[in-house]
Amino acid sequence: xxxxxxxxxxxxxxxxxxxxxxxxxxxxxxxxxxxxxxxxxxxxxxxxxxxxxxxxxxxxxxxxxxxxxxxxxxxxxxxxxxxxxxxxxxxxxxxxxxxxxxxxxxxxxxxxxxxxxxxxxxxxxxxxxxxxxxxxxxxxxxxxxxxxxxxxxxxxxxxxxxxxxxxxxxxxxxxxxxxxxxxxxxxxxxxxxxxxxxxxxxxxxxxxxxxxxxxxxxxxxxxxxxxxxxxxxxxxxxxxxxxxxxxxxxxxxxxxxxxxxxxxxxxxxxxxxxxxxxxxxxxxxxxxxxxxxxxxxxxxxxxxxxxxxxxxxxxxxxxxxxxxxxxxxxxxxxxxxxxxxxxxxxxxxxxxx
Numbered sequence: 001x002x003x004x005x006x007x008x009x010x011x012x013x014x015x016x017x018x019x020x021x022x023x024x025x026x027x028x029x030x031x032x033x034x035x036x037x038x039x040x041x042x043x044x045x046x047x048x049x050x051x052x053x054x055x056x057x058x059x060x061x062x063x064x065x066x067x068x069x070x071x072x073x074x075x076x077x078x079x080x081x082x083x084x085x086x087x088x089x090x091x092x093x094x095x096x097x098x099x100x101x102x103x104x105x106x107x108x109x110x111x112x113x114x115x116x117x118x119x120x121x122x123x124x125x126x127x128x129x130x131x132x133x134x135x136x137x138x139x140x141x142x143x144x145x146x147x148x149x150x151x152x153x154x155x156x157x158x159x160x161x162x163x164x165x166x167x168x169x170x171x172x173x174x175x176x177x178x179x180x181x182x183x184x185x186x187x188x189x190x191x192x193x194x195x196x197x198x199x200x201x202x203x204x205x206x207x208x209x210x211x212x213x214x215x216x217x218x219x220x221x222x223x224x225x226x227x228x229x230x231x232x233x234x235x236x237x238x239x240x241x242x243x244x245x246x247x248x249x250x251x252x253x254x255x256x257x258x259x260x261x262x263x264x265x266x267x268x269x270x271x272x273x274x275x276x277x278x279x280x281x282x283x284x285x286x287x288x289x290x291x292x293x294x295x296x297x298x299x300x301x302x303x304x305x306x307x308x309x310x311x312x313x314x315x316x317x318x319x320x321x322x323x324x325x326x327x328x329x330x331x332x333x334x335x336x337x338x339x340x341x342x343x344x345x346x347x348x349x350x351x352x353x
Contacts, residue, residue, distance in 0.1 A: 001289045002042070002257065004090040009076055009083040010101075011037035018332045022315045023283055026263075026303050027293045027332075029321035034330045035293040036172070038321065039259045042291060045087045045099050046167040046257060048131050048142055050154050055169065064147045071147035072103055072129045081127075097164065098134040103127060125149060133162060166256035168249040172265055175245040178234055182219040184248040185211070193251040196282060200247040203274045204239050204267075238266040243275070247282070254286045264296035272302035280312050304341050313337040 004019040012034045027035050040056050053059060058074035073079040085101035131142040143156035170176075176184070188194050194211070202208055207225045211233075214222050221233040221244065233244055242265065250258055267275060283290050294300060300318070307316045318335040335343065 001092050002089050003092045005038075005042060005045075006086070006088040007038070007041045008086040009080070010041050010085045010087060011075065012077065012330060013037065013041070014077055014327075014329050016330045016332070018319065018334075020317065020334050021289070021291075022317045023289060024280065024303075024307075024312070024316040025289075025291045026300065026316070026318045027291060027321065028295070028300065028318060031295075033321045033323060035321055036261050039169070039261055039291060039293060041087045042089070042257070043167060043169050043259055044101075045089050045097060046164050048099050048133055048162070050143055050145060052169075053129075053131075053145070055171075061152065065149055065151060068125050068147035068149055069127050071127045071152075072145075075101065075129075076103075096136070097162075100132040100134065100139075102130050102132075104130065131156075135163065166253055168253050168256065168258050170242075170245055170249065170258070170260045172262040175241050176249075178220050178232070179218060181233065181244055181248060182213045182221050184252050185213050185221050185244075186219075188248060188251045189213075191251070196251055197244070197247050200243055200275075200278050201240060203271050203278065204243055205236065239268065239271075242266045247278070250279070250282055250288055250290075251286060253288050256288055258283075258288050258290045260290065260292040263292040263294055264299040267299075269296075269298040269302070272299050273306050276302050276306040277310065280306060280310055280316070284315075300340075301344060304337055304344060307337040308341060 001023070002021050004017070004021070006015075006017045007013040008015045012032070016034075018038075027038055029035055036057070043052055044056075054061070056075075064071040070079075070081075073081050076083055076085060081103040086098065087101075088096055088098040090096045125148065127147045129145045129147075131144075133140045133142050140162075141156060143154060146153040146155075175181070185194065185197070188197055198208065198211055201211065201223070205223075205225065209224045209226060211221060211223050212230075213219055222230040223233055223236060223240075224230040233241060246260065264272070279290065282288070294303075303316070303318070307313050313336065316337055318337075318340045319332045320335065321330055321332050323329065324331055
C-alpha cells in the first residue's frame with residue numbers, strides 16, 4: 001500500500017508531502033484546493049502511460065493540436081512548462097516510485113519521426129513532453145509525446161514493465177464505457193465474484209434479480225428486475241451505473257489501488273452508509289487501497305459512522321486539504337476516525353467542504 005506521496009510543480013501543487021495513508025483514505029477540502037489533482041498525481045505515478053495522461057483534465061486532443069506549443073501547460077504549476085514535475089510515492093515497505101515529467105527535447109524521437117513532423121510544422125510549433133520513471137538509482141525513459149498540428153506522436157512506452165500495482169480511476173462525472181463494464185463483469189464472473197457486484201447493485205435497486213452480459217452487436221451488461229424484462233445497465237440511471245463502475249473495478253483490482261473522484265456523485269445519502277460498509281469489507285477482502293474525494297458532509301458522516309461500527313478506525317483516515325494562508329502551498333491535515341467523529345459532532349472544521 002502507498003504510505004506517502006510527494007507532489008512538486010503539478011497542477012496547483014508547489015511542493016506538498018502527505019504521509020500516513022491507510023486502507024481507505026477520504027480526501028476533503030474546499031473547491032480548487034487540489035483534491036482531484038491529488039488523485040491525478042497518484043494515477044500518473046502508478047500508471048505512467050500515454051493513455052493515463054490523456055484521461056486527465058485539459059488533455060483534449062483537438063485543443064492540443066490547435067495550440068501544440070502550449071499543449072502540456074495545464075499540467076504544470078502556474079503553467080510554467082520550464083519547471084520539472086516530480087511525483088513520488090513510497091509504499092509501506094519503504095520502496096519509492098518517482099515519476100518525472102518535463103517539456104523539452106527528447107532522445108526517444110528518431111530522425112525519421114522528426115522529419116515526418118517537420119513536413120507539417122515549424123519547429124517552434126512543436127512541444128515535447130517526456131515521462132521518466134525512477135526506481136531507486138535507475139532512471140528509465142518511458143515515453144515522449146510530441147504535440148503538433150496534425151496530432152500527437154508517441155515514442156517509447158515501457159510502463160507495462162514497471163513493478164507497479166494495478167490502479168483504477170473513477171472520474172467525478174464520467175463512468176467507464178458500457179463495453180468496458182461488460183468486460184469487467186465477465187472477468188468478475190469468471191473469478192466467482194459476480195455475487196458481490198450484484199449485492200452492491202442491490203444497495204440502489206433491491207428488486208434486481210440477475211445480471212449478465214450479452215453480445216448483440218456490442219457487449220453490454222443487462223439487468224432484470226422483478227416482473228420486468230432484461231434491460232441494458234445504461235437505462236437504469238446514473239446511480240446504478242456508478243455503483244456498477246465502482247464495484248466492478250474494486251473486485252477486479254486485487255492487490256491494487258482504486259481512485260474515486262467525488263464519491264458521493266449520483267449516490268443518495270440514504271444509500272451512503274451501506275455503500276461504505278461494502279467498500280470496507282471488499283477493500284479488505286481484495287487487498288485494495290482506496291483514495292476518494294468528497295464535498296459531501298453526509299458522505300463524511302456515513303464514512304465516520306461505518307468506520308466506528310465496523311471497527312475499521314485503524315485503517316481509515318480523512319485528509320483535509322487547504323492552502324497555507326501566506327505561501328498558498330497545499331497542505332493536508334490527517335484525521336483519524338475518532339478525531340473526525342469528535343470534530344463532526346462539535347463542528348470543528350472537518351466537514352467535506
